[in-house]
Amino acid sequence: MPVTLPDKQARIAGVTPTDVFLGGWLALVVSRWLLPTCTPCGAAAIAHAGLFRMERLNALVLCVIFAAAVLWYIAHARRGGTIYIRPLPGLSAVDEAVGRATEMGRPVVFIPGTGDLDEIQTIAGLSVLGRVARVTARYATPLRVPVLYPLPMAAARETVREAYLDEGVEYVDPETVQYVAGESFSYAARVGGMMLRERPAAVIYMGQFTAESLLIAEVGQSTGAIQIAGTAAPDQMPFFIAACDYTLIGEELYAASAYLSGDPKMLGSLKGQDVIKILLAAAVVIGVLSVTLGWGSAWLMAAFEAK
Amino acid sequence: MKTRLPVVVAFVSGALMILSFFGRGPLVDSASEVALTWQTIVGGFSLLLGAVSIVRVHWRRVATRERDRFYSLSLLVCFVVMAGSGVFFGIERGTVFERLFNTIQSPMMSTMFSLLAFFIASAAYRAFRARSVTSAILLLTALVVMLGRIPMGQLIYSQLPAWADWVMSIPSMAVQRGILIGAALGAASMSLRLILGIERTYLGRG
Numbered sequence: 001m002p003v004t005l006p007d008k009q010a011r012i013a014g015v016t017p018t019d020v021f022l023g024g025w026l027a028l029v030v031s032r033w034l035l036p037t038c039t040p041c042g043a044a045a046i047a048h049a050g051l052f053r054m055e056r057l058n059a060l061v062l063c064v065i066f067a068a069a070v071l072w073y074i075a076h077a078r079r080g081g082t083i084y085i086r087p088l089p090g091l092s093a094v095d096e097a098v099g100r101a102t103e104m105g106r107p108v109v110f111i112p113g114t115g116d117l118d119e120i121q122t123i124a125g126l127s128v129l130g131r132v133a134r135v136t137a138r139y140a141t142p143l144r145v146p147v148l149y150p151l152p153m154a155a156a157r158e159t160v161r162e163a164y165l166d167e168g169v170e171y172v173d174p175e176t177v178q179y180v181a182g183e184s185f186s187y188a189a190r191v192g193g194m195m196l197r198e199r200p201a202a203v204i205y206m207g208q209f210t211a212e213s214l215l216i217a218e219v220g221q222s223t224g225a226i227q228i229a230g231t232a233a234p235d236q237m238p239f240f241i242a243a244c245d246y247t248l249i250g251e252e253l254y255a256a257s258a259y260l261s262g263d264p265k266m267l268g269s270l271k272g273q274d275v276i277k278i279l280l281a282a283a284v285v286i287g288v289l290s291v292t293l294g295w296g297s298a299w300l301m302a303a304f305e306a307k
Numbered sequence: 308m309k310t311r312l313p314v315v316v317a318f319v320s321g322a323l324m325i326l327s328f329f330g331r332g333p334l335v336d337s338a339s340e341v342a343l344t345w346q347t348i349v350g351g352f353s354l355l356l357g358a359v360s361i362v363r364v365h366w367r368r369v370a371t372r373e374r375d376r377f378y379s380l381s382l383l384v385c386f387v388v389m390a391g392s393g394v395f396f397g398i399e400r401g402t403v404f405e406r407l408f409n410t411i412q413s414p415m416m417s418t419m420f421s422l423l424a425f426f427i428a429s430a431a432y433r434a435f436r437a438r439s440v441t442s443a444i445l446l447l448t449a450l451v452v453m454l455g456r457i458p459m460g461q462l463i464y465s466q467l468p469a470w471a472d473w474v475m476s477i478p479s480m481a482v483q484r485g486i487l488i489g490a491a492l493g494a495a496s497m498s499l500r501l502i503l504g505i506e507r508t509y510l511g512r513g
Contacts, residue, residue, distance in 0.1 A: 053331055060329055070499055120494045123501065127508035150357030151350060162510060178364050179357040185419035197375065211423060218426040232490035234483050242434035250486040254493030257508040265505050273496040280488060
């Protein structure tokens with residue numbers, strides 16, 4: 001049976017046609033029965049104003065190019081193409097840190113940032129947590145995951161439970177993932193106290209951090225733990241670089257889950273992202289040259305203007 | 308189903324947000340508004356989840372007479388007093404809750420924030436040790452920036468504030484922008500992986 005284009009695209013992306021069907025059905029339910037404002041009058045208004053925000057056409061074009069590059073490299077990886085990702089010492093040190101904790105009989109502390117679940121850095125942190133939980137379950141090393149908000153707590157608990165199950169270990173300890181406080185300085189006080197009492201052998205920070213980052217990282221440093229940090233918050237990076245043994249900077253945090261899983265589809269997406277980075281660097285060079293040489297840069301600024 | 312449902316929810320929510328960014332009209336606006344309202348409601352209910360978790364963990368410590376049970380007991384007492392005063396007597400100006408917040412919690416938070424100065428000093432001491440050429444350059448640059456930001460710096464050399472401004476607005480800004488562009492692309496790539504269900508490691512799989 002020939003594969004239709006939408007089916008093929010969905011399979012390339014890792015989403016089955018059933019997922020797309022379920023998603024479409026759910027969207028239809030939301031729009032048809034749960035939205036009281038969707039009246040024929042509303043439809044007339046749509047027709048009048050136009051469904052698409054033309055002022056955001058440049059963003060759409062960039063998004064399409066970006067998505068195309070990422071999907072192309074994912075397909076390339078699925079076809080068995082080789083994908084080289086430069087080594088990230090911080091991530092290679094995760095196994096070493098857990099091994100050290102196992103030898104010393106001390107816990108590993110994982111801090112998935114101080115952002116809520118609507119923050120993409122928190123999701124990136126939870127992705128790394130899955131790997132760390134799997135390794136700690138394998139070696140029966142105690143794991144502590146103090147969380148600032150309830151939603152990441154529920155997500156982190158599920159992540160750890162699934163990772164433990166994959167290793168054939170039952171998740172029973174309620175202290176493994178625990179909600180600590182709803183305010184960042186209370187959280188820093190609680191986590192600092194916990195680190196001083198339990199003396200962890202390894203502390204891993206992955207996610208979004210604000211002013212409390214150094215308060216926690218310096219206490220961790222004073223306990224002599226191996227510290228690995230990853231954040232995309234530029235203001236907090238210097239603190240982590242000063243207090244931690246390894247620091248993942250910006251995009252390396254988002255690449256961590258792909259790097260650790262070794263899944264060709266995820267590694268392919270990193271390659272696609274690199275291609276776009278090269279295109280953006282070229283645009284920066286062209287912009288600098290056009291301004292310096294007086295060619296005029298209005299067209300380039302219009303192409304990248306956010307509206 | 309346990310793995311597929313979160314992926315489908317992520318796909319629908321992500322697609323809805325993309326549609327609301329590029330599209331217009333009552334259908335798109337209402338759909339994204341409903342999604343954001345749901346997010347707020349789920350967030351509100353999740354507080355209950357957090358409260359139950361914190362009480363369960365600390366109550367168990369007190370009940371099993373663990374070594375640090377007195378910390379847990381003080382937390383439970385404070386939790387009951389703060390929550391009870393807020394629920395039964397309100398949180399308006401002049402209430403017990405407001406007084407407890409202003410006289411106990413707020414000063415404690417300020418104290419924690421103030422401790423940052425000492426931690427910065429200890430971290431700077433380690434980071435600014437001139438052990439190699441690059442760390443010596445870092446030390447010199449930090450000295451220029453720190454001296455350029457205080458009145459004494461201008462007394463030492465009148466051009467120091469201008470040098471500090473140059474360091475912050477040219478090399479430092481260039482590096483920050485480079486990191487931000489990389490991070491934004493990384494976030495976009497990860498969002499795409501989440502929406503398309505390629506990234507499932509946050510579910511504990513992969």
